[in-house]
Structure formats: C-alpha cells, structure tokens
Amino acid sequence: MNRGNMRQPLIIANWKANLSPGEEVERARSIAQIAVERGLSAFNGIDIPTLAIAPSAVGLVPVASLLQREFGSLAIGVAAQDCSAEGIGAHTGELVATNLVGIAASVIIGHSERRAAGDTDNSIGRKIAHAAAAGLRPILCVGDATQSAAIEARVPMVVAQFGRATMQAAAAGWPLDRLVGAGLIVAYEPLWAIGSHTPATPMDAMAVARGIRAAVHGHAIPVLYGGSVDAGNAATWFDETRAEADGALNGLLVGGASLDPRELLEIVGAATMPRR
Numbered sequence: 001m002n003r004g005n006m007r008q009p010l011i012i013a014n015w016k017a018n019l020s021p022g023e024e025v026e027r028a029r030s031i032a033q034i035a036v037e038r039g040l041s042a043f044n045g046i047d048i049p050t051l052a053i054a055p056s057a058v059g060l061v062p063v064a065s066l067l068q069r070e071f072g073s074l075a076i077g078v079a080a081q082d083c084s085a086e087g088i089g090a091h092t093g094e095l096v097a098t099n100l101v102g103i104a105a106s107v108i109i110g111h112s113e114r115r116a117a118g119d120t121d122n123s124i125g126r127k128i129a130h131a132a133a134a135g136l137r138p139i140l141c142v143g144d145a146t147q148s149a150a151i152e153a154r155v156p157m158v159v160a161q162f163g164r165a166t167m168q169a170a171a172a173g174w175p176l177d178r179l180v181g182a183g184l185i186v187a188y189e190p191l192w193a194i195g196s197h198t199p200a201t202p203m204d205a206m207a208v209a210r211g212i213r214a215a216v217h218g219h220a221i222p223v224l225y226g227g228s229v230d231a232g233n234a235a236t237w238f239d240e241t242r243a244e245a246d247g248a249l250n251g252l253l254v255g256g257a258s259l260d261p262r263e264l265l266e267i268v269g270a271a272t273m274p275r276r
Contacts, residue, residue, distance in 0.1 A: 009049040009238065009271035010185070010224065010251030012079055012139070013258030014108065017056055024059035025066050030261040032071040038265070044075045049251065049271040052077030053258075054108055057095055064103045079139065080107040082114055085126040097127075097134040106137035106183075108253075110165060112191045121161070125168020132174050132182035139185045140165060141226070141253075147192040151204060155211040162186060162212055180219045186212055187253045193227030195256065200227060202237055206247030213246055226253030231263045234270035
C-alpha cells in the first residue's frame with residue numbers, strides 16, 4: 001500500500017476471529033484464484049483498488065506466506081488486526097509491532113471490539129506509535145455509539161476521539177505530521193452499525209471525514225468507512241462521496257461480508273465501477 005494519500009480506494013477485509021488458520025488460508029487462496037479468473041492482474045495497479053486481508057493473529061504468517069509465494073503478482077496486502085502497546089520485552093501474550101515486520105504492512109488499531117475489551121485512548125496512542133516506529137501503516141478506528149445522534153453532535157465526538165489517540169501517539173514521539181508521513185489511515189466505524197445490517201449514511205461518513213480533515217489542518221489523511229458494508233451497498237459510499245474532496249471516502253473496512261470471497265471481490269469491483 002502506498003504511503004500518504006491514496007489514489008485508488010482501499011478495501012480491508014477484517015476476518016476477526018471467525019475462521020481457523022487453515023480456513024483463512026483457503027479463503028485467501030479462493031480470493032486470489034477468483035481474481036485471477038476474472039483477469040485482475042494486480043490490486044495496486046491503476047484503477048484497481050488496493051485490497052488487504054486482515055486474518056487472525058495465528059493466521060497472519062500462513063496467509064501472508066501463501067499470498068507472497070503463490071500469488072505475489074496480485075499484490076494483495078496483509079494487515080494485522082491489532083498490535084501491542086508495548087515494545088520488545090517481557091510481555092507474555094503480546095503481539096509486538098516489530099514482530100509483524102515482513103508479515104503485515106499495516107495494522108488495525110482501536111477497533112471498537114478492542115476498545116470494548118479494554119483498549120483506551122492511551123493504549124491506542126501507544127500502539128499507533130509502536131506501529132509507525134516499526135514501519136507499519138497504522139489504521140486508526142474511531143466511532144460513535146448513538147445511532148440517533150445528530151451529525152452536529154456525532155462529528156465532534158468522533159474528532160475528539162481521534163484527537164485523544166493522536167495526542168497520546170505524539171507523547172510517545174509520533175506527532176501528527178510524522179504519523180501522516182507513516183501513512184496514517186482513519187477508519188470511521190460507528191458502533192451501532194457494526195453487524196447490525198444498518199450502515200451509517202454516506203452523509204454521516206462524509207461529515208466525519210470533513211471533521212477529521214479539518215482537525216488535521218490540511219494534512220492528507222485517507223478516511224475509510226466500516227460498519228455493515230456488503231456487496232449491495234458498497235458502491236453507494238463512492239457514488240455519494242466521490243464528488244466532494246473534503247468528504248470523499250478512500251475505501252472500506254469490511255467485516256462479515258469479507259468472509260465470502262466472491263462477495264468481497266464484488267465489493268472491490270464496486271469501488272471502481274460505482275452504480276448510478
């Protein structure tokens with residue numbers, strides 16, 4: 001994945017803990033084989049969205065190995081679902097960012113399910129700093145919990161969450177300008193939309209994207225949307241937002257729908273061929 005602002009959409013398949021490592025390898029193989037059958041030559045080429053798969057921690061190595069060994073020309077990326085807020089040391093059970101180098105190119109940080117498990121703005125900021133220091137691209141998830149909230153209330157809450165996490169990263173030696181240089185991505189994922197089959201509206205996502213970009217004073221930060229994305233609604237995120245630079249979305253963070261290889265590739269296709 002290229003650093004800085006992305007010229008083509010980014011689709012991240014977050015498989016969470018839904019599959020065994022063997023199943024993850026077979027799903028990755030199916031995705032690659034179907035892509036080859038459809039004539040896709042490389043996912044980082046012109047007008048082809050960048051695709052990254054985020055398998056479980058135990059699936060990272062076998063999935064990355066398969067994609068590099070057998071389907072290297074497709075350039076499908078691999079992302080970790082989380083990393084430690086600590087560096088190398090006596091931290092039993094932690095997934096240290098430097099140990100991901102050569103396996104994953106990016107790492108999802110601050111996902112709502114990790115926040116529910118105990119992640120705080122402090123630990124999220126430290127994770128961002130460790131990821132960036134290791135040369136990984138941090139994907140910072142932010143979101144709100146109330147579906148009925150007005151945009152005027154929703155956006156400041158999300159922007160404040162972003163600010164708290166990035167301030168902690170700055171305290172760890174990674175101020176915002178360095179994070180932008182490291183390829184920081186923001187993923188807006190409202191808690192109430194995840195797994196609900198009721199996604200946020202493009203208007204909501206655009207408002208959040210505008211708010212984030214206003215808060216970073218001109219830095220080019222890609223913004224993704226995540227929460228009940230599927231093949232049926234994927235194109236709407238690009239149809240509705242493409243015309244507005246400040247509110248434009250740069251891609252999607254896909255959960256349950258990404259477990260189906262064909263549906264995932266339909267979502268990828270929607271990113272380049274939006275319906276009208």
